[in-house]
Amino acid sequence: MSDKTVGIREIPRLDKWLILSVQHLFAMFGATILVPLLTGLSPAVALVSSGLGTLAYLLITKGRIPAYLGSSFAFIAPLIAAIGIGGPEGAMIGSFFAGILYGVVALFIKMTGVQWIMKILPPIVVGPVIMVIGLGLAATAIDMAMNNPETESYSGLHFSVAMATLGITIIAAIFFRGFFSLLPILTGIAGGYLIAAWQGLVDFTAVQEAAWIRSPDFLVPFVTYDPSFNWTIIAIMVPIAAVTLSEHIGDQMVLSKVVEKNLVRTPGLHRSILGDGVATVISSFIGGPPNTTYGENIGVVALTRVFSVFVIGGAAVTAVMFGFIGKVSALITTIPTAVMGGVSILLFGIIASNGMRMLIDNHVDLGKKRNLVIASVILVIGIGGAFIQVTDQIEVAGMALATVIGILLNLILPGRDYVQTDEEMFRKMKDNSAA
Template identity: 70%
Template sequence: MSKQPEKALDIRDIPSVPQWIMLSIQHLFAMFGATILVPFLVELSPAVALVSSGLGTLAYLLITRGRIPAYLGSSFAFIAPIISAKALGGPEAAMMGSFLAGLVYGGVALLIKTLGLKWLMRILPPVVVGPVIMVIGLGLAGVAINMAMNDPATGEYSMTHFIVALVTLAVTVIAAMFFKGFFKLIPVLVGITTGYVFAYVRGLVDLTPVKEAAWFQAPDFIVPFVTYTPSFSWGIVLIMVPVAVVTIAEHIGDQMVLSKVCGKNFLEEPGLHRSILGDGVATIIASCLGGPPNTTYGENIGVLAITRVFSVFVVGGAAAFAILFGFIGKITALISTIPTAVMGGVSILLFGIIASSGLRMLIDNGIDLGENRNLIISSVILVIGVGGAFIQVTEQLQIAGMALATIVGILLNLILPGKEVSYGNGNMFEVKKDDGTAA
């Protein structure tokens, strides 16, 4: 582990009240744009997403014994599966799928606690996880372009909407590349805000819902056994559960980065099993309220790296603010007035970044695509996932897209000879023997 970095506030330090409020709001802004974008894209309530992300983060901090300063927000990896699940059985089906994904996290946490990490590395080497992450981003490319180019009222091409999307995209890129300090940490929020103002000037924004909304308003929760009766479906399992396998690998990567930033080994203390369990519980909480699945946020890790404020109390404060914002009706109404073109412009960049992060995983882990084994596995995953291949098991049961690509990738990795070339330099998971040496 690298040398302990200089800290402004350590993990268990409590800031003064004025500092606490400002630092927590900074974390809130860092996650806000991405967290509300996911429910916007899958037509769930942004207010519920804020509340569930706040409650999920507080649960995560509790399960990890207040030793990992991570914020959890809406997961982009589940966008396409949620859309597919809703088409199969409505938002209730998507919530059932999210609940099952959360249970998968719990099962993996138990296995890691019992068996360690090595078995997970065998199933999910970088040559499988990297291309699957690329499929997640590339599979959503059409969604971003349709939102950017088409008038949602008619479904037809609109130059006005496309210009708004391009302006939003341009400002987001400029903010990410050239802004300094705090504003460099929130390029998505800067892009959405600027795009919104430009869209208002172009006549695409109707503020009537904001004027009519109450200041205090309960979100539209979707609660099992209260607003609906849950029902099990193998189709939902095959749509949602394979995504959890991939996001767990992403979660481990986030924990390694966070460990480096904070100068501690969170995989050992409080333990990766606790971290993954916390992520799973946060996703289960979201599924019981009607929000998208949660995941640890790289944006907030960036805030920690720049500010050197590692206090879990600051992260907990951001979670409390998120819950509060979810109950402010005018904020919820304002979010609902954001034109699809604005979200489409931001999505062009964000979905591309998801795809690029999969490519980066291959590069960072030194995966040699000159090796036939690696080339075959990555190529098959990409074409099956992006091409939309599916297996129709029964009339109502289908294995499609990313789920099928993930399953095929795992099977190819287990079957094909020469597994050692698929692990690269071994940086994806830091697997250790009992004596502390590299495995």
């Protein structure tokens, strides 16, 4: 870790600025393109939307929070479901309304403070829901790893490539040090890709035919398609914002500890949440997945002690430029599903484990019947695929239903634990860091 700190509003020397920005780009690259690859959206558009969303976020937060925004993993399953119902265009409508909900919450926090959201989204609700996100996607990862996408049947070759990819990713995550320790997903994809190419699973035709500079396949409402509202899609996607809101608060607390400033108070959680919402709305206007703050990039900030928002902004501009490089976009689309499946086995498991970690770090007592009931109901409803058919056009299912029921159980059942204020949480994190 560097002993020298580069301040939030400090502009590094040009050569260092470029290198540090590219480092942030690589930290988010693997995970950000994974979401569109899994959901059938365009990776190039995802890069552009993450860059534009990050620039909007920096503007809304007055250049005081060094956070990069990338594709949200919480929305993978809802996106797949929404695309299955109304195609990518329908999914963009759901994404738009999820972003609008962020704006509504931000306005409410501005008027009433942050404590209410911490009461309705405590760790006993958010932890199990995060576990549902990871475990609910487990079957998708295994299917991608084991099956030949052309025949949709078991393939030993594809499964071997997936396991090799998984092995490389694990080695990178455990044994790599320094900057490269931040890139296990990208390293795993690169290594698996080379093995897949050696086994003849990669077709480079698209790369050879692609132009160096080309516009991504944007989905723009009233330009490339006429939007139509589907209440089932909205019911599937909008409640997931409750999960990402809680993750967002956690990211802000961690980042506050790293930069040693209470960012929840200044520039304020309402600005940060609004920035997330605007980034998601921007993404929905061009065909990208919903955006959220990225733990990978917070790790880069903590490791390098470079807090400069100008470095973050440089990474955002670079991501937009990458989206318009046709050769890069085409190369991404040639990644075999077996490679993505191998990476996803670890990645989705980590998501589930992070939910468990949230329970442990917050000392949630599962010996307490109230907590055990809430966690159990959320897990079974979310993973089991339960749904409520409200009308012929409105269905609340899976993760969204689990989130709503978890929130209701937490509010209804007696014996709620004491909820800390943001100042108490920030103070405790600083004390733990000093210890």
